[in-house]
Amino acid sequence: MLDPGVIQKGLPLLDIRHLKVEYLTPRGPVHAVDDVSFTLYSGEVVGLAGESGSGKSTIAHALLRILPAPALITGGQVLFTGRDVLEMSEAELEQFRWSEMSIVFQSAMNALNPVMRIREQLLDVMQAHGLTGDEANQRAVRLFDLVGIEPGRLDAYPHQLSGGMRQRAVIAIALTLAPPLLIMDEPTTALDVVVQKDILQQIVRLKEELDFSILFITHDLSLLVEFSDHIAIMYAGEIVEKAPARELFERPLHPYTLGLMNSFPSISGEKKQLTGIPGSPPDLVQPPSGCRFHPRCPQAMSICSQAAPVTKTISANHIVACHLF
Amino acid sequence: MIETLNFANRANTPLAGAQSPDTPLLDVRHLTKHFPVGGFVKTRHVHAIEDVSFTVESGQVVALVGESGSGKSTTIRLIARLIQATAGEILFHGQDILKTEPKKASLAYRRQVQMIFQDPFSSLNAVYTVEHHLARPLIVHKLTKDRQHLQQRIYDLLSTVGLNPAPEIARRFPHQLSGGQRQRVAIARALAVSPDLILADEPISMLDVSIRMGILNLIARFKEELGIAYLYITHDLASARYIGDKILVMYAGHMVEGGESEEIMAHPAHPYTQLLLSAVPDPHAGLRTNQEIGARGEVPSLIDPPPGCPFATRCTRAMELCRQVMPASLHVSPDHWVRCHLFGPQKIEEVIR
Numbered sequence: 001m002l003d004p005g006v007i008q009k010g011l012p013l014l015d016i017r018h019l020k021v022e023y024l025t026p027r028g029p030v031h032a033v034d035d036v037s038f039t040l041y042s043g044e045v046v047g048l049a050g051e052s053g054s055g056k057s058t059i060a061h062a063l064l065r066i067l068p069a070p071a072l073i074t075g076g077q078v079l080f081t082g083r084d085v086l087e088m089s090e091a092e093l094e095q096f097r098w099s100e101m102s103i104v105f106q107s108a109m110n111a112l113n114p115v116m117r118i119r120e121q122l123l124d125v126m127q128a129h130g131l132t133g134d135e136a137n138q139r140a141v142r143l144f145d146l147v148g149i150e151p152g153r154l155d156a157y158p159h160q161l162s163g164g165m166r167q168r169a170v171i172a173i174a175l176t177l178a179p180p181l182l183i184m185d186e187p188t189t190a191l192d193v194v195v196q197k198d199i200l201q202q203i204v205r206l207k208e209e210l211d212f213s214i215l216f217i218t219h220d221l222s223l224l225v226e227f228s229d230h231i232a233i234m235y236a237g238e239i240v241e242k243a244p245a246r247e248l249f250e251r252p253l254h255p256y257t258l259g260l261m262n263s264f265p266s267i268s269g270e271k272k273q274l275t276g277i278p279g280s281p282p283d284l285v286q287p288p289s290g291c292r293f294h295p296r297c298p299q300a301m302s303i304c305s306q307a308a309p310v311t312k313t314i315s316a317n318h319i320v321a322c323h324l325f
Numbered sequence: 326m327i328e329t330l331n332f333a334n335r336a337n338t339p340l341a342g343a344q345s346p347d348t349p350l351l352d353v354r355h356l357t358k359h360f361p362v363g364g365f366v367k368t369r370h371v372h373a374i375e376d377v378s379f380t381v382e383s384g385q386v387v388a389l390v391g392e393s394g395s396g397k398s399t400t401i402r403l404i405a406r407l408i409q410a411t412a413g414e415i416l417f418h419g420q421d422i423l424k425t426e427p428k429k430a431s432l433a434y435r436r437q438v439q440m441i442f443q444d445p446f447s448s449l450n451a452v453y454t455v456e457h458h459l460a461r462p463l464i465v466h467k468l469t470k471d472r473q474h475l476q477q478r479i480y481d482l483l484s485t486v487g488l489n490p491a492p493e494i495a496r497r498f499p500h501q502l503s504g505g506q507r508q509r510v511a512i513a514r515a516l517a518v519s520p521d522l523i524l525a526d527e528p529i530s531m532l533d534v535s536i537r538m539g540i541l542n543l544i545a546r547f548k549e550e551l552g553i554a555y556l557y558i559t560h561d562l563a564s565a566r567y568i569g570d571k572i573l574v575m576y577a578g579h580m581v582e583g584g585e586s587e588e589i590m591a592h593p594a595h596p597y598t599q600l601l602l603s604a605v606p607d608p609h610a611g612l613r614t615n616q617e618i619g620a621r622g623e624v625p626s627l628i629d630p631p632p633g634c635p636f637a638t639r640c641t642r643a644m645e646l647c648r649q650v651m652p653a654s655l656h657v658s659p660d661h662w663v664r665c666h667l668f669g670p671q672k673i674e675e676v677i678r
């Protein structure tokens with residue numbers, strides 16, 4: 001548990017500066033995350049939106065230093081309460097993970113060990129941080145209570161729980177040591193919409209009770225607008241726009257953001273023809289020249305294929321990287 | 326170009342015989358499927374679908390909406406004749422195909438009823454080119470004259486689904502295409518034989534968000550221009566509304582509500598439909614806090630279920646009757662029916678808004 005005195009007033013909890021991650025492939029390096037910067041303040045929910053190849057999941061793994069080979073962090077800093085995670089030793093990382101920053105993965109079945117009872121998996125995390133015995137078991141019961149599973153199910157195997165319950169179990173494991181920052185990587189994508197709503201409401205309640213911050217990664221923009229304080233839109237490894245959630249929804253600026261918004265039919269109001277975005281996600285080994293979105297952009301100009309746009313601040317907290325501005 | 330797809334031939338099929346102008350294209354009646362599970366001594370049954378009835382008219386898009394375990398995929402597989410029904414009738418062009426072709430679907434049926442699957446990669450054969458995938462149905466259903474004619478048909482199909490340049494795409498293998506492109510190949514393959522009905526099992530849920538609308542618009546276009554009917558399965562109510570003329574809602578193997586799609590969205594009658602609607606994230610509605618329409622708990626087991634309405638265990642308005650008897654289908658309005666005891670004959674006026 002993080003000492004509250006360490007979080008100084010006015011400083012971000014998480015400060016990512018010019019992060020670069022590459023995957024080494026036979027065809028050449030894939031620039032999965034290319035000079036990404038953003039901040040997250042204590043108590044906030046920051047949403048990271050993007051599709052396949054945007055780099056959002058790569059960022060999640062990079063923050064916890066759990067990127068598999070052939071991925072390599074090739075630049076930047078990840079400052080967590082002022083300390084650079086990228087400089088931490090293995091020993092420091094072992095303490096850091098779970099107690100200061102933890103993660104909920106997309107498919108709970110990928111995150112849970114199928115041959116261990118859930119209780120053991122919770123206790124495993126606690127034991128790695130010196131918590132054992134009765135105190136650990138009591139905490140396990142309390143955690144299940146918090147996420148809305150009856151504690152009797154602690155002794156079940158993952159396959160004996162429904163999809164929604166498994167995801168709640170994974171959330172319980174992530175909250176075991178009450179970390180100040182929870183990363184959620186598409187936590188509800190594999191779940192039905194009713195279960196999804198249920199779990200998200202639970203997370204909101206938990207966030208208020210336990211006071212943690214969330215980095216919420218998903219392709220579902222409508223979910224982010226409901227759930228986040230700020231949203232950053234990623235395309236081909238870069239952040240193309242970032243703004244407070246409501247502001248982004250009401251005044252989207254980047255053509256990609258507009259295209260994304262144009263990809264979600266509504267369940268109420270007037271029925272309009274939507275177009276989505278033509279074309280396919282870009283090749284990240286040889287990304288398009290200039291602005292990476294230009295081949296698919298309905299408003300592309302000649303400069304867009306020649307020079308990469310510079311990020312500009314449009315208004316309070318609203319930034320965009322586009323030659324239109 | 327679309328004319329070359331030869332849709333004029335559709336009416337001249339053995340199965341079209343019994344049809345009058347009012348006959349629905351597809352008329353499913355009391356369809357039931359139970360899967361046996363368990364050992365020798367006492368076999369239990371998963372009631373995957375129970376007493377499901379609905380129709381699809383020519384050129385209509387019917388969206389079948391439900392969550393995991395609702396029975397929507399089983400329903401579509403029964404209509405595709407991939408599995409055998411336990412009970413019920415499937416009338417296609419007015420004839421019960423479960424009686425006229427009990428063991429296996431005829432070639433004629435398979436030409437008129439095509440299917441698109443959820444996973445665009447596994448529904449294509451990785452070792453064959455796009456050209457092969459499109460040639461095969463044309464050859465099997467004897468719709469080609471010679472090699473040159475076949476190739477031209479294939480190029481026309483690829484163009485129609487927006488895959489250009491067609492000759493170049495035709496030479497590619499599935500792994501050389503993006504997810505959206507593969508799904509377009511799957512659609513082209515289904516279109517190749519000029520079907521009357523396309524069964525689409527969550528065709529966009531595995532695609533990137535920005536690609537989905539392109540595929541949905543393609544489906545809508547073929548409905549408008551070629552008069553193809555669709556049975557479109559999804560768990561996403563928003564896309565059901567976007568493309569569906571009619572929406573059918575399934576829960577735990579039962580069809581609980583159905584009707585014209587705007588009517589269902591505006592006036593959902595069944596408590597489950599209301600729950601489903603309230604759960605969809607809708608940024609247009611603004612940030613929403615906890616809804617009163619809620620239901621704790623999860624979908625009940627489908628194995629040897631108790632009598633009564635399957636939603637009774639979660640419904641905030643369940644009555645004793647609900648746990649005993651499955652409600653019959655009642656009309657809320659001419660284009661809107663529901664299976665719920667809240668709409669007993671004396672309660673029709675109190676439609677929940």
